Amino acid sequence: MKPRLDDEDPDRLYTITGGRSRVGGGSLDLVTLIVSESEPTAGMQSEHARILRTCRRPTAVVELSADLGLPVSVVRILLCDLLDAGVVTARHPRPTHSPDALPSPELLKRVLLGLRKL
Amino acid sequence: MPAHNPSSDPLAGRSAWPAVVAAAIAPAVASGLVWWAALTVPPTARVAVAVSGGLVVAALVAAIAVAGWQRAAAHRHRARADALAAESADLADRLIPGLVRRLRAGSAPDTALAEVDRPTNPDHERVLRTLAEEVGRGERSRAAAMAACGNAAGRMQALATSMLADLREMEDRHGEDVLGDLLKLDHSTAQAGRLADSIAVLTGSRSGRRWTKPIVMESVLRGAIGRISAYQRVRTHSTSTAAIVGYAAEGVMHALAELIDNACGFSPPSEQVHVYVEEVQAGVVVTVEDGGLVMSDLALRRAELIVSGESLDLTGLSGTRLGLAVVGRLARKHGLTISFRPSSRGGTGVVVMIPRTLVTEPRAGGGRRRSAAPPAAPPALPEPTPVAQPEPEALPEEVLLPRRRRGDTLGSMFPPPRRAVEFSGPRTDAGSRFSAFRNAGRPTRDARPEGHPPEQHGPDAHPAEPEPQPEPRPAAEPGETHHRPS
Numbered sequence: 001m002k003p004r005l006d007d008e009d010p011d012r013l014y015t016i017t018g019g020r021s022r023v024g025g026g027s028l029d030l031v032t033l034i035v036s037e038s039e040p041t042a043g044m045q046s047e048h049a050r051i052l053r054t055c056r057r058p059t060a061v062v063e064l065s066a067d068l069g070l071p072v073s074v075v076r077i078l079l080c081d082l083l084d085a086g087v088v089t090a091r092h093p094r095p096t097h098s099p100d101a102l103p104s105p106e107l108l109k110r111v112l113l114g115l116r117k118l
Numbered sequence: 119m120p121a122h123n124p125s126s127d128p129l130a131g132r133s134a135w136p137a138v139v140a141a142a143i144a145p146a147v148a149s150g151l152v153w154w155a156a157l158t159v160p161p162t163a164r165v166a167v168a169v170s171g172g173l174v175v176a177a178l179v180a181a182i183a184v185a186g187w188q189r190a191a192a193h194r195h196r197a198r199a200d201a202l203a204a205e206s207a208d209l210a211d212r213l214i215p216g217l218v219r220r221l222r223a224g225s226a227p228d229t230a231l232a233e234v235d236r237p238t239n240p241d242h243e244r245v246l247r248t249l250a251e252e253v254g255r256g257e258r259s260r261a262a263a264m265a266a267c268g269n270a271a272g273r274m275q276a277l278a279t280s281m282l283a284d285l286r287e288m289e290d291r292h293g294e295d296v297l298g299d300l301l302k303l304d305h306s307t308a309q310a311g312r313l314a315d316s317i318a319v320l321t322g323s324r325s326g327r328r329w330t331k332p333i334v335m336e337s338v339l340r341g342a343i344g345r346i347s348a349y350q351r352v353r354t355h356s357t358s359t360a361a362i363v364g365y366a367a368e369g370v371m372h373a374l375a376e377l378i379d380n381a382c383g384f385s386p387p388s389e390q391v392h393v394y395v396e397e398v399q400a401g402v403v404v405t406v407e408d409g410g411l412v413m414s415d416l417a418l419r420r421a422e423l424i425v426s427g428e429s430l431d432l433t434g435l436s437g438t439r440l441g442l443a444v445v446g447r448l449a450r451k452h453g454l455t456i457s458f459r460p461s462s463r464g465g466t467g468v469v470v471m472i473p474r475t476l477v478t479e480p481r482a483g484g485g486r487r488r489s490a491a492p493p494a495a496p497p498a499l500p501e502p503t504p505v506a507q508p509e510p511e512a513l514p515e516e517v518l519l520p521r522r523r524r525g526d527t528l529g530s531m532f533p534p535p536r537r538a539v540e541f542s543g544p545r546t547d548a549g550s551r552f553s554a555f556r557n558a559g560r561p562t563r564d565a566r567p568e569g570h571p572p573e574q575h576g577p578d579a580h581p582a583e584p585e586p587q588p589e590p591r592p593a594a595e596p597g598e599t600h601h602r603p604s
Contacts, residue, residue: 010333010341010371012282012308013289014301019350021298042357046336073294 013074016047022073023080030072033058033091034079047078055088137189141182148175202239209242217250224261227254268323271314278311279327305344312345315372316444327368332361334480335395335402341367342374343393348382356395360402361480362472366452370472373448376441377406377456377468385410385465392463401474408465418458418466425449425456452476 014021035058040049047068054067065075082088152171159167213234220230227250237243285304289297318324333341335358343349362370374393381391385408394405413421424442426449449456453473461467 008283008286009337010329010344010367011337012301012304012340012344013286014305015340015344015349017301019301021301022294043355046334071290071297073297074289076294 013070016045016070017074017077020077023077027092028061028076028079028090029092030062031060031093033060033093034064034088035059035091036088038087045078048082051075051078051082052087058091137186141186144182145175145179148178205237205239205242209237209246213237213242213246214249217246218253221250221253221257224257227251230254264321267317268321271317271321272323274314275311275318275327278307278314281307282311305349308345309347312372312375315368316376316440319372319444319447320440329364329367331364331481332478333364333367333371334359334361338362338367338371339374339393339395339404341371342378345371345375346379346382348379348387348391351382351387351389352378352391352393354393354395356393358395358397358402359480360397360477362402363476363478366476369448369452370454370476373445373452373454373456374404374406374470376445377470380441381406381408381410381466381468384408389465397477399474400471401477402472404470404472406468406470407461407463408467409461409463410465412460412464413458413466418460421458422456425458 034051034055036052036055038052040052044052047070050068051064054064059067061075061079062072064079065072068075070078079088079090083090149171152168152175155171156164156168216234217230220233221227225233227247231247231250234246237246282304285300285307289300289304292300335356336354339354339356343352343354346352378391378393385391389409391406391408394407396403396405421442425446445456448454453475455471455473457469457471459467459469
């Protein structure tokens with residue numbers, strides 16, 4: 001759905017990221033939990049400050065993205081800044097035991113078909 | 119003959135009496151002399167003397183008559199020359215300036231000619247007519263060119279705005295692989311939009327888009343910086359939480375963008391441009407400092423003259439430097455004060471004073487972030503900003519008395535009910551909007567005092583059907599009830 005004109009802000013994404021479109025590390029995925037380690041300071045970019053306030057409770061990257069209304073990649077860039085500054089920490093989710101533990105897609109498809117037939 | 123001289127001498131024209139007396143006396147004296155000579159000479163020569171004397175007197179009289187006639191003619195010519203000179207002066211000093219002023223104000227050549235006095239001289243009239251037609255043609259072509267430019271700029275603005283919205287949507291949708299390219303396109307489009315805005319401002323048509331909410335200073339700065347090519351060289355230093363009222367935000371952003379672009383353009387690419395924001399009693403001061411060339415006193419004065427917006431004339435516009443003229447127009451429109459001074463960083467500093475009337479508090483909750491805020495933020499979590507406190511309770515707010523913030527219009531007091539309608543109810547179709555027009559013609563159900571905005575009792579008067587009201591209705595309804603009293 002197209003955002004309403006009223007909801008737009010004049011700042012463009014490249015001004016928020018300072019022109020960067022990707023980050024080197026790439027260690028953050030969608031469900032990485034972010035926790036803020038300090039309070040926002042005056043003069044901080046408003047997105048950074050907002051992330052710090054939101055992440056007083058551990059918050060996933062994708063949640064932050066929805067909260068800020070920014071694409072995940074942009075949020076990732078902002079988070080990398082904060083990680084570099086040491087004001088947030090990232091907690092990576094525990095990986096699943098192994099890919100084999102999950103039911104195979106074929107099985108899931110068959111279950112879905114069965115459910116549809118009901 | 120002495121009698122000839124006064125008439126041929128142009129300087130003696132004023133004193134006609136000596137000439138007339140001389141013209142009267144000279145034939146009398148001459149005829150007396152001839153008479154006396156004829157009597158004194160011997161009778162044999164008397165006839166010859168009388169005849170020659172008569173001829174001499176006749177010649178004298180003829181000469182005096184010719185001289186008199188010449189003199190009268192000279193008088194006439196001089197008078198005519200004087201009149202012509204006066205008419206020319208009148209033409210140059212009064213008629214032509216008046217005519218040109220009327221033509222510049224937009225009168226048609228014939229109208230303008232009819233409004234100024236007709237010169238008595240037909241040649242002058244021809245001059246005036248030719249002038250009127252030529253100036254009128256020039257004015258018409260200028261107005262046509264301005265209108266065409268303004269129109270084209272308006273379309274480009276609309277295109278740029280919609281492209282920016284589309285790009286923003288794509289940036290949301292696509293991943294990291296394309297984001298860089300999209301951002302590049304976004305940046306180019308924003309610059310193109312600024313150029314279109316500049317042309318629109320210079321041609322006097324409406325500028326850019328209107329923001330319907332106050333824009334916080336940080337966004338204003340970033341909006342300005344996002345429109346220039348060297349945006350990565352700009353560093354902002356702002357702790358201000360003030361916002362610029364929506365109707366002026368675009369103009370302020372545009373003016374700042376032009377000034378920051380100038381600062382970037384006139385400083386070496388290795389230098390950073392610093393933008394400082396400071397809230398003062400009279401408003402907000404934005405300082406743009408670069409470390410580039412120091413402007414001479416003359417250049418500083420000239421730049422200040424241009425941005426003072428005193429003259430709306432485009433004649434001083436140079437082809438390549440539009441920026442300061444645009445800033446001047448915008449400053450005049452919004453009451454910004456702009457001054458230039460040598461910067462402590464070695465270059466030039468520009469101080470922009472945004473008056474207090476354009477500064478307001480940011481609206482609670484912001485734009486696109488508002489929709490996602492309630493699910494993401496648990497109630498226990500402290501709100502991001504103190505002003506955002508009443509945000510989750512948007513619905514109870516509508517039964518409270520409306521509160522008007524300074525700088526807001528009366529109409530902006532009532533958005534909460536309208537917003538609530540749009541969020542809660544299903545999407546209303548176009549038919550219900552037309553029914554609003556139809557209802558506007560009917561006598562009103564409740565005795566509604568004239569001049570009161572109907573939204574004020576919207577929620578309690580019609581709790582069952584909160585129908586969205588289109589813009590023309592508040593204006594149309596009191597008028598209709600006036601025509602057809604119930």
